[in-house]
Amino acid sequence: MDKLKFRIFKSHLLHYSVVVLAALMAVPLVAILGKVAVEGFRNLTLEFLFQPAPTTYEAVMASAAGHAIPGGISNGLVGTLLMLLMSSAISIPVGILSGVFLAEHRSTVFAKVSSYMTDILQGTPSIILGVIVYAWIVIPMKGYSAIAGSIALCIMMLPLIVRSTEEAVKMLSSSYKEAALALGGSYFRTVWKVLLPSAFGQIFTGVLLAVSRIVGETAPLMFTALGCAIVQWDVTQPMSSVPLLIWQFFNNPTLQPLLWSASLVLLVFVLLLNVSSKIVTNKWKI
Amino acid sequence: MENINNTILEIRDLCVAYTADKLSVSHVSTDIPRNQITAIMGPSGCGKSTLLRAINRMHELYRGIQVSGELLIDGQDLLKINAMRVRREVGMVFQRPNPFPTMSIADNVLAGYSLNGIRLEKSMRQSIVEQSLKSVGLWNEVKDSLTKRGTFLSGGQQQRLCIARALALKPKLILMDEPTSALDPIATTTIENLLVELKNEVSIIIVTHNMGQAKRISQKSLFMYLGELVEGGSTEQMFSDPADRRTKSYLSGNIG
Numbered sequence: 001m002d003k004l005k006f007r008i009f010k011s012h013l014l015h016y017s018v019v020v021l022a023a024l025m026a027v028p029l030v031a032i033l034g035k036v037a038v039e040g041f042r043n044l045t046l047e048f049l050f051q052p053a054p055t056t057y058e059a060v061m062a063s064a065a066g067h068a069i070p071g072g073i074s075n076g077l078v079g080t081l082l083m084l085l086m087s088s089a090i091s092i093p094v095g096i097l098s099g100v101f102l103a104e105h106r107s108t109v110f111a112k113v114s115s116y117m118t119d120i121l122q123g124t125p126s127i128i129l130g131v132i133v134y135a136w137i138v139i140p141m142k143g144y145s146a147i148a149g150s151i152a153l154c155i156m157m158l159p160l161i162v163r164s165t166e167e168a169v170k171m172l173s174s175s176y177k178e179a180a181l182a183l184g185g186s187y188f189r190t191v192w193k194v195l196l197p198s199a200f201g202q203i204f205t206g207v208l209l210a211v212s213r214i215v216g217e218t219a220p221l222m223f224t225a226l227g228c229a230i231v232q233w234d235v236t237q238p239m240s241s242v243p244l245l246i247w248q249f250f251n252n253p254t255l256q257p258l259l260w261s262a263s264l265v266l267l268v269f270v271l272l273l274n275v276s277s278k279i280v281t282n283k284w285k286i
Numbered sequence: 287m288e289n290i291n292n293t294i295l296e297i298r299d300l301c302v303a304y305t306a307d308k309l310s311v312s313h314v315s316t317d318i319p320r321n322q323i324t325a326i327m328g329p330s331g332c333g334k335s336t337l338l339r340a341i342n343r344m345h346e347l348y349r350g351i352q353v354s355g356e357l358l359i360d361g362q363d364l365l366k367i368n369a370m371r372v373r374r375e376v377g378m379v380f381q382r383p384n385p386f387p388t389m390s391i392a393d394n395v396l397a398g399y400s401l402n403g404i405r406l407e408k409s410m411r412q413s414i415v416e417q418s419l420k421s422v423g424l425w426n427e428v429k430d431s432l433t434k435r436g437t438f439l440s441g442g443q444q445q446r447l448c449i450a451r452a453l454a455l456k457p458k459l460i461l462m463d464e465p466t467s468a469l470d471p472i473a474t475t476t477i478e479n480l481l482v483e484l485k486n487e488v489s490i491i492i493v494t495h496n497m498g499q500a501k502r503i504s505q506k507s508l509f510m511y512l513g514e515l516v517e518g519g520s521t522e523q524m525f526s527d528p529a530d531r532r533t534k535s536y537l538s539g540n541i542g
Contacts, residue, residue, distance in 0.1 A: 107349070175384040179448070182342060183455065184374035185401030193401060197388040 033267070040264025048072035048261055052231050053245055059254040069255070073262050075231045076245040079146065082233070083225065083241060084211060086150035091157040092207055098158075099165025099203075100191060106170070115166070122159035129155050130220030138224055146232070146239035149225030153217060157210045164206020168199035201284025205277040212273035216266060218243040242266045294320040294459055294489040295341070300355035302336050302345065311337045312513040314355075318459070318506075323481060323490045325504035325521065327497060329542030333513040334493045338461050341491070342376040343369040359458060374402065377452030377460040377488075382468045383444035385436030385451070392432040394447055395419060398455040418450040421487065422480055442473025446480065453488065460484075462492040466499065478503050497537060501525050509533045511541075 054062070054071030062069050098114070105111040129152050137148040176198055180190040196203070218241075221227075226238040227248065242262060249259040295318040302311040311333040318324050326334040336345075345351040346369055357364040364372045385394045395415045399406055406414070415432065419425040424446045428439070436447050445465060452460055462481075466474040481490060482503055494500050500507055501521060508518040509530075517524065517533045528534045535541050 173384070175380055175382060176386060178344065178347065179378075179380060179384045179386070179451075180397070180401055181347060182344065182373050182378040182380075183398040183401050183451070184370045184372075185398075186370060186403070189401045189403060193397075194386055194388075198386070200388070 036260060036264050036267050039260035040267075041261075043068065043257055043261040044264060045072075048258075049077065049265070050074050053229065053240070053248070053258070054255065055229065056252060056254050059252075063254065069257050071258075073242060073245050073258070073265065075228060075240045076242040076262070077265075078231050078233070079149075079225065079228070079239040079244075080215060080241040082235060083146055083150045083153055083221075083239065084215065086147070086235065087154035087157055087214070088207075088211065090150075091154045091161055091210070095158050095161030095210075096165045096196075096203060099162045100169055100195065102162065102166045103169035104191075118159045118162050121155070122163065125219075126152075126156060126217055127219035127223075130223035133220065134223040141236075144224060144226035144238040146225050146235040146237065149221050149239060149241070150235075152220035152224045153214045156214050156217060156220065160210035160213060161203075161206055164209070165199070165203050168202030168206065169195060171202070172198050201280055204284070205281045208273050208277040208280065212270045212277075215270060215273070216243050218247055222247075242269075292320050293317040294359065295491075296356070296358040297341075298356035298358065300337065300340060300357065301353070302333070302340050303352040304336075304350070306352070310513050311340065314510075314515040316508060316515060316518045318489060318491060320489050321485055321487075322505040323485050323492060323503050324506040324508065325500035326491065326493045326508045326510060327495075327500050327536070328510035329536065330495075332510040332542075334508075334510050335463050337510070338463055338491060338493050341459075341461055342373050342378055344378070370402075374398070374455055375458050377455060377457035379445070379448050379452055379460065379462045379465045381464045383441055383448050385439070385444050385447050387435065387437050389436060390433045391419075391428050391436050391439070391447060394436040395450050395454050397451055402455075414454050418454040419447075421453055421484065422446040422450045423476070424450060440473070442469050442476060445469060445473070445477060449477075449480070449484075453484070457488060459489045459491065462490065464493055464495055467495060474499075509536060511536070 049072055051070065051072035052075040053073060054069060058071065059069045102111050102115050102118075106115075133148055133152040133155070137151055138144055141148065172195060176194050177190060180194040181187070185193070221241055221244055225241060225244070227244045228238045228240045232239045242265060246259060246262045246266065249255045249262060297314055297316050297318070300311060300314045301309050303309050314337060326337065328334050339345055340353050341357055341364065343353075343364070345353055353365065355365070359375070364376070385391075386397055389397060392411075392415045393400070395418050396406070396411055399414075416425060419428065424443060427443065431438075436444060439447060445468075449460075449465075466477050469477065478499065481492070484490065492500075492504065504521045506519065507521040507524045509516045509524065509528075509532075511532050517528060517530045519529075524533065525537065528537060532541070
């Protein structure tokens with residue numbers, strides 16, 4: 001009888017330790033969010049989103065006069081959005097098509113090899129991708145540019161999208177594909193009208209998560225897009241991005257008050273992407 | 287001549303092999319009667335689904351499956367013409383209901399057309415949807431929810447939707463691979479009654495694990511065992527006086 005009581009006690013003990021540990025997991029996230037929100041909210045105004053970053057001179061003058069530091073992160077926001085757009089334009093279609101291919105031909109040697117290479121690419125440190133793109137694009141083009149930055153981001157996004165598309169298509173029951181082909185459908189139409197729509201929710205979630213992963217990338221952009229003090233729309237020129245600005249603010253003592261607000265904007269953007277990916281997954285569940 | 291007219295499909299010396307050293311369907315020859323239900327019976331692994339899937343060339347979707355022999359439909363060998371054309375003329379209903387999850391009920395019925403790249407006028411679309419759903423007895427149940435997704439229906443309704451999807455292309459022959467094995471008895475009865483009516487429009491081959499079902503709805507029965515066609519003939523004859531002792535022992539429950 002005592003033995004049984006001891007077993008019940010052990011079971012309870014394990015149960016509660018799991019609950020406590022799970023709760024502890026949330027502590028770092030809550031702490032990060034809290035710190036960034038409290039510190040960042042202080043300097044956050046609407047102006048902050050629509051003004052480019054101040055120069056050191058402007059910042060010094062403003063603080064000497066006792067004013068708040070002027071300016072914001074609009075040059076970084078524009079750069080981030082433009083480079084995201086360009087890298088997505090290439091990595092989304094290429095990634096989805098490759099993902100479908102890998103899922104559909106999973107038993108061929110070619111697919112196995114390329115699948116393995118995708119894994120390796122995904123594991124490549126982003127700073128190395130930056131160096132590579134610097135050698136391949138920046139040097140031949142004789143200058144830093146948003147195009148080079150987008151290519152670096154694109155290489156980072158690609159394996160994420162390939163992998164999530166591949167998993168999404170693999171998870172679909174083969175009976176949908178068989179049913180479509182049994183109606184006389186061509187392979188192309190079967191993929192286009194049945195497989196891709198059925199996997200859409202998952203693929204879209206994968207794309208959102210890929211974007212949220214690269215939106216905070218700094219290292220590859222240091223070698224490629226470099227940064228820019230004004231709002232730059234010309235993609236052949238050096239361009240700024242929000243994470244690059246955070247790095248610059250950190251390195252410049254006079255601009256440090258802007259550091260937290262820029263971090264808050266970036267964090268909120270990433271959180272929004274993550275939340276929408278959850279919503280998409282639930283809404284397009286089949 | 288009369289014999290040919292009453293036959294929709296002639297199967298001649300059909301062999302299917304998944305691996306080179308073993309025939310899963312071995313030298314099967316038989317005739318499938320027009321506007322009747324032909325049941326293929328046999329224990330698990332006897333090759334009945336394999337035979338069925340050879341008819342609309344589903345084996346070509348997978349590597350290394352060898353099919354040989356002749357499948358003559360109106361004198362034309364199905365194994366020699368384009369597989370997409372074959373599948374338009376020979377419909378298929380699967381074991382588990384599988385309406386396309388992203389399509390509405392109406393779009394599911396019309397899926398055969400959209401997958402073949404055939405554009406239809408609106409009035410044509412409406413009449414095909416209505417006619418196909420009526421012929422499976424689903425029209426009254428879903429006519430107000432044609433734009434809802436097909437996956438909201440019950441299992442039995444989904445399976446009837448899948449039959450309507452196959453019928454919409456006006457095939458000559460429909461292949462059914464244990465279409466009621468995932469359904470409850472009431473839905474099964476509905477579908478059995480439906481098939482008996484449908485045979486006036488289309489010839490049906492049904493693979494079934496259920497001897498009672500074969501007896502209730504089919505006119506011709508084939509009994510397969512270990513890849514061979516043991517016996518084929520009128521259902522009445524086979525159930526009352528089977529010629530082969532293996533058929534007899536299967537029907538009396540001694541094997542399978």
